[in-house]
Amino acid sequence: MSSRTQNFLVPIISIILGLIFGAIVMAVSGYSPVDGYIALWNGIFGSSYNFGETVRTIIPYVFAGLAVAFAFRTGLFNIGVEGQLIMGWFAAAYVGFAFELPMIIHLPLAILAAALVGALWAFIPGILKARLGVHEVIVTIMMNYIALRSINPLIAAVTDGAERTPKVHESASLRSDFLQSITDYSRMHWGFIIAIIGVIVMWFILEKTTRGYELKAVGFNKNASEYAGMNVKKNIVLSMVISGAFAGLAGAMEALGTFNNIAAMSSLPGIGFDGIAVALLGANQPVGVFFAAILFGSLKNGGINMPNEAGVPNEIVSIVIALIILFAASGYVIRLVLDRMGKSKKEVK
Amino acid sequence: MSFLDVLYFIIPSAIFYAAPIIMTAIGGVFTERSGVVNIGLEGIMIVGAASSIIFNLTFVDMFGTLTPWVGLIVAMAFGMLMASILAVAAVSFRADQTVSGVAINMLGLAAAVFIVKLIYDKGQTDSISQRFSRFDVPFLSDIPFIGPLFFEDAYATTFVAFAVVFIAWFVLYKTPFGLRIRAVGEHPMAADTMGINVAKTRYIAVLISGALGGIGGAIFAQAIAGNFSASTISGQGFMALAAMIFGKWHPLGAFGAALFFGLAQSLSVVGNAIPYVRDIPPVILAILPYALTIIALAGFIGKANAPKASGVPYIKGKR
Structure with a gap:
């Protein structure tokens, strides 16, 4: 995998990981992640x-x-x-x-x-x-x-x-x-x-x-x-x-x-x-x-819409953002995993 | 008010405000000495403060007057948990230490407020009923001059902080483990060559800072604030960071700087009652610790040198 694709993939993967962990936090805290993210979506584009x-x-x-x-x-x-x-x-x-x-x-x-x-x-x-x-x-x-x-x-x-x-x-x-x-x-x-x-x-x-x-x-x-x-x-x-x-x-x-x-x-x-x-x-x-x-x-x-619509404290968003930073900053590991995956695919071929 | 009265009034209050900063700053000394920059002290303090307050409110019936002390241990555990995230990112994953520290601050605040809202359905907890209380140290408080200054109406946490300073100094400068921490922070490759496990040493140092930072936050929450909200810890962690630098990365230096910052903080709170100090605009006292840190860094108060490898991830085999 070229480093160009990797440079593009690392932030995307970080965002996805951040959102997944956010969902896990919501689920563990007894909130519905689906409702939470729907409320988030509506808070952005809803009206x-x-x-x-x-x-x-x-x-x-x-x-x-x-x-x-x-x-x-x-x-x-x-x-x-x-x-x-x-x-x-x-x-x-x-x-x-x-x-x-x-x-x-x-x-x-x-x-x-x-x-x-x-x-x-x-x-x-x-x-x-x-x-x-x-x-x-x-x-x-x-x-x-x-x-x-x-x-x-x-x-x-x-x-x-x-x-x-x-x-x-x-x-x-x-x-x-x-x-x-x-x-x-x-x-x-x-x-x-x-x-x-x-x-x-x-x-x-x-x-x-x-x-x-x-x-x-x-x-x-x-x-x-x-x-x-x-x-x-x-x-x-x-x-x-x-x-x-x-x-x-x-x-x-x-x-x-x-x-x-x-x-x-x-x-x-x-x-x-x-x-x-x-x-x-x-x-x-x-x-x-x-x-x-x-x-x-x-x-x-x-x-801001999440507490009203889904009852989830809006701090969840800051948690997700903080996690995205942590993942993006740890890009070395994501690159390493991507490299490994790229290699194993080649071996299969 | 005579000069002596002013001293009796201001010194205990300065020490009172300094205790959380001392704790956290000593934690900072450990990480930075091992070569990991810990901007995340603020977030660690926030988590320590929140966990101790939540514990205190929940288990006050079970532990009675011991609650704040058990709260310290709980805060210590949660501080270490936060620090372990930093350790994994900064040591194992080679993440930029400053960026991960900023993320820890953000995460600490958000997670603490999230959990408080989850439990109490509001952004601020009730006030705790069992705080750290003042007491007169037997015998010592009878000593003229020194007694009223340090041992009358004192907080036990203050003495814990003093003890930690001494222990930290002893560990860092008188034990093999301390030598290893300092070696890893100055020249990790040389240390590695001599058979010291760089990653392990850094992990331990970061965890120590998490423990002390968590305790620092808990002391602030349970002795000064009495409850927890998003603004309970606002800048104390960064002030601890400043104290560590002002104290030239040395436990005793950090201790002195923290005391001085505590003095500035207490003057901005109780200064109104003291002649001369009353005439200083409060804003000057409020910005004094931060301004002094910049001046100290600029080298006007002796040259302050950071540990050489501070902020640089160690990659085996890379020159």
């Missing part, structure tokens, strides 16, 4: 409202996945998407309600602010990695908690002590009456177009620009890139910054589309961690990320 909500769940997943995947291509593990997303969310919400501008300026400005702040939040681990060789995983985790612990005071500071910011002005909102009317007043918004643009932008940077080539080269082999005359340190910082910008955009989608504001948080939103799953399953390719985001976003939103 135009559910479908609209599914789309709006997918949007930030695309950006979170792109953020993790982009850094990964340069050999960096950005676990800090969570924190960058929170800060971007805040920036977009703040620009959205604090200024009054015509839409053609206001909306791009709010989106740009989120990208910038997300990038800034990722710049710190980037520069520490490049200059001092500090491992980015730990720094980004710490930056997540710094973001979480400072977001509530920040919200309070800009709203005179309130727990949520006012709604963003119409001129900065991605919501549309048209999209809401065709999806039975779901929170679906125009962000899905921006997400598709994001996918194209990442593909373009990585595949069509010299800079993208350098970023990938650094990811493949730092020493070789250095020897070839590339500035490794600069590329590391740049990769983190672009990754952070994507993460900030994920926050902007929540701020300008889904919620139209930011409210006090007691724990991390989790989209950034799910972004790791998205990137891993999408093999860090822009198009792969896009499809993986569709899968995980659908699962996540469909899961």
Whole structure:
């Protein structure tokens, strides 16, 4: 079996295994897996409202996945998407309600602010990695908690002590009456177009620009890139910054589309961690990320329907996603099994 | 409030908040020393917290005042169960250790809340009736200054945590087994050549971290929180990870760092009552542990070096 087919098969097998184990967990817990998965399906496609909500769940997943995947291509593990997303969310919400501008300026400005702040939040681990060789995983985790612990005071500071910011002005909102009317007043918004643009932008940077080539080269082999005359340190910082910008955009989608504001948080939103799953399953390719985001976003939103329709706690979806990551990360074993199966077939012939 | 009163007030509270972090951080020292990065400590703590609370609520009639202690053992078992998933993925299946750790966190939280909803039909358990309680250590609490600081109104779990730190230091630095763990984490191929079973050693180290992380979560749940919900453990596992790094992968260092983080946590909770501290914005205290960890990593507080093979799966025969 060629490694190309294997690269394609490993995620598919991981998804199937994850769903099977999910069914086993449901069965052991005394729930009906069939009812559970039917409820999941209905939660995704069952009504135009559910479908609209599914789309709006997918949007930030695309950006979170792109953020993790982009850094990964340069050999960096950005676990800090969570924190960058929170800060971007805040920036977009703040620009959205604090200024009054015509839409053609206001909306791009709010989106740009989120990208910038997300990038800034990722710049710190980037520069520490490049200059001092500090491992980015730990720094980004710490930056997540710094973001979480400072977001509530920040919200309070800009709203005179309130727990949520006012709604963003119409001129900065991605919501549309048209999209809401065709999806039975779901929170679906125009962000899905921006997400598709994001996918194209990442593909373009990585595949069509010299800079993208350098970023990938650094990811493949730092020493070789250095020897070839590339500035490794600069590329590391740049990769983190672009990754952070994507993460900030994920926050902007929540701020300008889904919620139209930011409210006090007691724990991390989790989209950034799910972004790791998205990137891993999408093999860090822009198009792969896009499809993986569709899968995980659908699962996540469909899961909300499971307690109502089948009485299954919607945490089952997170269990399935976690298992899919574990299986996909253990791809070595799946490849090994595939190889064995391929060989035994040949022997039969 | 005099300086001494402030000390009597703040030190016991700092130790109280530090105990779960100490436990979990020591667990982290074991895995990382053996060359396995354990980002999953948070998930392990969550499972430990949930299992101990569920056990406590269910079996409180059977064990009476001993319930929280038996709860620790139950949490230890479930922590090891979670850790064994990580061990299989990271050691045997050569999975990316950071990714599997993230998956463990996700799985731990989801499984814990799933089971709580399954049993209680709601996302949050009732409060337990048998918590770890405070007591005065006989004789020692009569010692002037030190007595009120450490031995009056103390939690027994605190002393367990202290004991674990000492045992961990002894095991890692004074026994052949500890030497093996450190060898496997620094240079697995050399260790393998000398006849040490790398995979087995790493398995044991990961399981130890699961046991200690589970206990850490159970201490937090049964001494501080009193019930379990999705947000009971929010960041303590990562703080333990930070304490381990801040403590330079050494049990005593991790202990000191955990105490310091406990101080920061307790100051952000009780700081309002203390002069000067009152004037510091609470947000500064809340982000202090995390910011300090970054500063420590950046090398401003001495150079911190991770075990060399940390995060790298060992593949026999590969150079």
